[in-house]
Amino acid sequence: MDDACSAAINDGFLYMGSGNFTETSDGFGNNNYNGYQRAEEIIIKANSELANNIDQWRKTPGESYPPTPPQNNIRYILSGVYFHRDDDAYYHTLTRNQIHAKYNIDGNDVLDVYHAPKDGFDGFASGFGGSNKYFFIRDYPLYIQPACQNWSLEFAGKVYNHEIGHTLSLRHTWNEQDACNDTPLGFIYDRVTNTGGCLMNQYANCYRFDPNIPGCPRKPCDEQHKITNNVMDYTEQFPRAYTQCQINRINSELAGNGNTYIHSCNGCMPSQAFFHMNKSYWICENTSSVVLNGLASFNETIYLIEICEIVPGQPSNCMSGTYYSTGWMTGTVGRIELASFYNFLPDKSYKITLTVDNEDCPPSHTFEQIIGTKGCPVPEPCVCFELMAVNPFGDEFSLYYDATESGLLEVVLVNQVSGQVTQLISPTQISAGSYIHRQNVGHLPTGSYVVLANFKGEQYAKTAIRF
Template sequence: MWNRLFACFLLCLIVGSCTRKVAIKSLQSATDVFAIASHGTLEKRDKMYCDDALAYAPYESEKAWTDHRKIRVNFHVMNDTIGDKNFPDTEETYIYFRKLVENANERLGNNKKMNLPIGNNTPNLKPRYSYVLTPNSQAKNDRGVYFHYDNDLYYFINKGKNRNNYSKDVIRKYGVHVDSILNIFVLPHHPDSIASDTYGAFGTGIALGTSVKVAGLYDGKLNFWDYATLLNHEIGHVFGLNHSWTKTDGCNDTPAHPNCWSGNGRAPCDGEVVSNNVMDYNANQMAITPCQLGRVHRKIAKESSKKRGLVIPNWCDPVTDQSIVINSNVEWAGAKDLRKDIVILNGASLTISCRLSLARGRKIVIKKGGQLILNGGRIHNACGDQWGGIMVEKDKENPAIIKNGEVLLEDMPQA
């Protein structure tokens, strides 16, 4: 009796909504959970189900459980020892790169509707990722923009016998925490290339692992905002996006097309509409589709991905003053890393079929009449901590937890 009252008192403290009459069961281990779970006979979800890019798209209706992610970035300005081939080491240059990041975030956040296919109704969802200029140290002069003078590695050549665009040498030599910060190397085109009539010394780039090389910013002598979508394009590559004019980019909402920069009146670019997708080469690059956004978030959610390390792991910091409230029948496809308690209300159900990480101490609370369906899937803490277990309001009529197939419950308070 006293145990029961004490448990109720605890839950009152935690969820603030029980009365003395409602008994609460606190499940602190996988054994506790499986002991009260009813056996289910649902269709088992396969790996493809948890890997579907659209399961990670930031739909407005899923906002409560689609957190914003911040990708750390820094810049390396490469120059020769004369020092006149690229941006100088000045306050203005720092401001240029800071504004470039701000503008890239703004353009990403201002996602436009797709031009193609004509007549499409592809939604332009609000992206839930952005970039943060990140220093490597607390040093006063470290603001995440670095200057290097190196006659062998300072330049970028993307065609011809000396082409070095695919070379990682400059990243190996000057990269700063390439496992946790997306290093962006800003290189000038080689002076010999610029002198050639056949070499286009325009803004270009390449993604190499967790880093990016971009060229043509200084030589092009344009404003910072002219390169913001180049940054979005290259960072898109880092997070798993392919060129979208092809049929094989892994997205059904990005139709194949001739990849015209703009309409020029000549076939095949004589149509009324050219693409505005960020992963094509076009003058606009302001649209990113649900599938593309889903692919980025899927990459971030993939535990084994090196790209996940570039993201500030805010999923490790619990949010204690808010909950995710489930008030209908919801199934979570795709892996999730969440920071808040999850409360399943009376008449609602939450089906977990994939990976779910809950931040330190966060719980799943099943109100009387609510249901948690563990359909395969795995609940754990992705940060080396423990999540808080499951609190169940006693309900004689309905099983609060249904277990279907093999379920993994890890990192609970009691092993």
């Protein structure tokens, strides 16, 4: 499974539609898992490797190593999750540096991580041994394959620690002079080139035992003792090893240029407040909904929410008689319906403040946001047609659709790369009801597709992946 999942990261698909995790779903219809949850799980996975350092397998002859793996005391704190819908960034019209310049969040105090789903922006770290640290990762192509979802989380945690290692002055060990005597270079082998030639005396990065990798004649990974488990090599192992020298270099970096990134030195992991809300909400009689999504708050055990009305442009002062506090609540912040305990009025501005704390690791942390309200709009007309497709799909494509009234329907499947159009449903007059359409598409190439439906002159679309 690891082979298939590893290969998926280089598949070159052009992901359309959401193409990534969103505030409310995984981007492929699963509303029980979203980008906030994904971010927190990745941080937990990466921290688990930091907390469980293991012994370095490959050792430098004559070098002294501690009897037990050295402790690595750094941990990551999730300080926020942001979603950007930007075609220029998605399609690489912008460079990595331009994307960071546009969306940088406190870059000299917070290490920014960009989850870019399209190929080419994977595993790139900037700010080596300096300030304004950030990196790019592309784990979404792994996640959307059902057999790879669990592995994709481990993959993301590994990339985080490897790339953050680069920002903290660590280099690859197998083929670079990394200033650490306890991280030996890779074993020497003779590499067979793509054209059948031979490059002599190359350093091998052996991420697993594989005697079938050719050599001319020396092979790279044909013996177990050649396999690496160091965090700065490319390896299948998890957790991986940090050597004493690497930990010393990390601490030295954090004592210098990286000092502004240190959140706490009191030996525990404090909580971090963060939530998402829309900028404005409709306030309708008996049906108002004002949801605070606090899933991205981190490591909290108690929390408190405060609400008050403010004068636009004057967020410091609450208007008299409008302040409300939930008091300290036990547990973690999730999705909270604020309208269930606060009476929001239309055409007003409100300040929402979330304070979180971890009772075992003070201090508390606060995040606030200003929202607006509007009077209830004229009800929109009913949706007359709904479309859903099995995604991803294989040799058979299954389409489900509902119509609340009769009308003319046509459905096609469009390959996003080649533009090839496959007719699914020819123009057909249908009655109100629920329908299922199945069609063999085994002849179609793998890749990204869009299902386009035309019902009564209106266009409806869904993205789908052919595996």
